[in-house]
Amino acid sequence: MTETSAFKPIKLSGRLDTAKVGEIETRFYAEVGAIKTPGAVALIDLSEVDFLSSLGIRLLVTAGKTLKQRQVKLGVIAPASEGVMQALEISGLPELFSFFESEEAARAAL
């Protein structure tokens, strides 16, 4: 369910509840960890996420922290779900990362 490269978005989808985060986190962090080049652009695609729990939000926070330390630019492709986007906004994530409506918009901006 995730595909990766330094330029391809890391895609998350479906219901990111505690159980699902437990299943995907090792692979997700491995994919994030593989992006090491300073100045590179990393994209996390949340467009198909329809449920995001606290653990899912922290998954993004940790990824953002790691990438920032490596001076990798992070863009997040915003979720289509209004509820998921509101959870991200109230958590304060748009203050930490740039959110974009599409991959194209992200690439153009970053």
Place this chain on the structure above:
Amino acid sequence: MEMFADIFAGLGLFFVGVKLIGGNLKQLTGSWFRRLIEAATRNTTVSALVGILSGALTQSSNAITFISIGMVTAGLVDVGRIVPMVIWANVGTSALVLLSAIDVKLAVLFLLGATGVAYYFDIDRAPRFRHVLGAVLGLGLLFFGLELIKSGAMPLKSMDAVREFLSFAASSYVLAFLIGVVLTIVAQSSATVSIIAVTMANVGLLTIDQTIVVVIGASLGSGISIALLSTNLRGIGRQIAWMQVAVKLVGVIVVLPFFAVEMPGHVPGIKALVFALTSDGATAVALVYLLLQLVSAVLTTVFRDRIMAAIMRLSPPTDEEALSKPRYIYAEALDEPRAALDLVEREQVRLFEFLPDIVDAVRVDGASKLGPDLLASSAGSVARQCGDFLTNILDNNSARDVLIDVVEIQKRNEILLSLIGAVSDYVKTIEAAGAVSPDSKFGRLLFALGESLHTILAVANDAFLHKDRRDLDLLREFTSDRSTQMERVRRQVMEVEDIGPAEHDTLYASTTLFERTLWLLQRYMSLVEGPKAAE
């Protein structure tokens, strides 16, 4: 008839005396008793001595047991430290029993006279003397009541019916033992029953052997009474109560066989021992009471750890007690103020673990098995114990740098208590709202608030635990001013949906509490890092 009236009036005065002594001493002992117990529990020997003193003052091991339970459950002292006091309080209760065996009639009359004169001159109106005078009046009435019982009961021993009953009772020590047990369960005090028995022995209504058996029975009765009173207790409270039951049982189990062997007159034992010390029968019985308490206290002290381990297996601490127990702070650390402050800081950081778990109660995905009220009250209890500990550091030190740090950490503690309150109120607000459709704008907002609050509290826990610069920076971003954002989300819900007054209240309360929690986290962080770092 007059004889029964004397006994009845004597019993009445005796009970009034007991109440007056206990009631006034409780008032008198409020704050200093608490300070005394806190100081005493730092040392086993002092704890035992304070137990003896408390037992002598209150004349009730039950009272000391339940005061101790109150102090331990309030987190003021540790169970292991208060146990010696509970054990040795029994020895203190011997004081009045010994006094009752001595002829104190003249002293009692003068005491009552002097107390009356003091009341006439309104000395009781002075707050300093009010309770002292009340306790002295109680003591006077108690002994005057005993004198009335003695004089009223004197003619009884010449009455045929009484003689027959007594000879029947004398023929059955089991009956005398049961009388001691039952009367103590009714009177709630083995000392009270023993004093009455000694008084009866004084006038020759009971034989010395009967009285000793009544006294031993009274000790068992006291144990049964505490066991009955502790049925509604759980965890640590029940541990202390059962320790007191064990004290009573040990005494009876050890002393009773000695006396049973001695009674037929073949082997010298307890009776021989006390009569070697006194020739007066009533004093001898009072000494048996003292011996019973001493044997119980010594043996229970020797085997304290084993008894306590068995009791802890039977009544383990409740979830709340286990959670409310500080992990780092302990009384001995007060001797080293710097180390003590470090321990308080560690304890405070630990409390951040509780906060996301409290929010779990209202999350779809919540994993915490413990209820929010239990978690909030336990966290609050630990925070208050930190507050008391900090006050003790202040009391014991005058070094300026220590005082400044204590005040800073006290401020953090106050914010922590407010944080626990705000998070707990948030959960209560959401719980009170009941089921809200997850597809509505209002439902989506509540979901987002819950998940966001949980995230931020978890980040705060990591940041304060590891003191990682990046985590602290992240937390500062998360806890920036949200008033505009909250105002916007409230407006969005109200513009789109026609919500009722209850939902309106929930909307305002939940967003305000969310905002308040973040503001408190920001304030806590600025205290931890200093004002410059927060800018």
